[in-house]
Amino acid sequence: MNEKLLIEGCSKMDRKVQRVFFDLYYRDIFRLARRYMVNFHDTEDVVIIVFNKALKNITHFEYRGDGSLKKWLNTITINECIKALKKVRPIYYKEELSVELPVKLDNHLIDVELIHKILEKMPVGYRTVFNLYAIDEYSHSEIAEILNVSRNTSKSQLLKARKYIINELNQKKSYGT
């Protein structure tokens, strides 16, 4: 269904259109939230909040072409995830020198499931920054604003996240997993 039609139908509180909208975007929003929240039930709670907000405020959404609706939903999801994470426990970021560390990743097959597993295991601070920067393409300034930290903190957390990922990947290869 066309995004415009979707927006129109949801604005009129058409239940059928709302269901189509839900079915269309549920998977992406769920998986996006899962990357941040990790915990299944926390992810579910965030998804409920995201859809409630989206469906209630869709009348105010300004359509700006294909993909704008998805981007809008992603923004809502990320914001709600950060809020939920802060609510659970405050995230402490150690500020360190932003030193580029050499990384070496051996060649081996990486699949999505492995990525998800690594992200689940990663500390919340690393994971949050990595998701925001590497996957969702936020700048360090934006990350600093969202997380209320300095740019250097954002950079250092990202480096640590990368190092963690590589170590995990290498470990898996060495153990044959």
Added chain:
Amino acid sequence: MEHNKLDALFRNMIRNDDTGLNEQEIISKENVWNQLDVFARKGRFHFWKVAAVVLFLLLGGTSWMMIMQQEKFALLQQDFLNAKNALAIIENKLSETTVSKNNNLTALSDKKEPETITSTKLQKEYIEKLIYVHDTIWTEKNAPPIENIKFVRDTIFIKVPTTAPTKWAKLEVPETNMAKKQKQPSKVEFVFGKKPFKKPIQKNNFIINDSGIVEKTEKQSDGLTPISIFN
């Protein structure tokens, strides 16, 4: 591998992930859908809900007022009954009093027998005079004014209205026979408040008591009759 490449690798793999929902995600999906609360129409004015609430409030308010006033009403009702009973009692008392008063009046009106006034202390003036006492009984407080003017020789007696006599006076002649020859009155006497009297024609036996009021005995023959000027 450069950092940027690692980031790009992860990013592309995640974005290009087109695997379907697993079992857990499918269950979660239905759960999430059921918990969404966006299905009520926005901006719609539920008139019937508002009307129901208003009606409920009105009924509730009225019931509350009725309950509050019920006690007050019961007290008022009690006061009313008490007042009614008191009124009935007073009415009965008044009617009893009326009956009693009427009976008294009837008794008084029936009572015509004059009382005999006995006393030896007499005023000299009255000994020689005859005074008739009418058997008129005044049952009303305001007796009609009766003025009688009589000429007895040159004595004028004017009767003026007075209160009804409570006692009837009877003139009794003492045994000593105090009657004397009638003399010519030396002056005109105006007797106020006294009963009209009759000129004595013959000697009579009179007894005048303290009250000074005398009554003609049966032996006396009627002489002058009272003349009422004011009817």
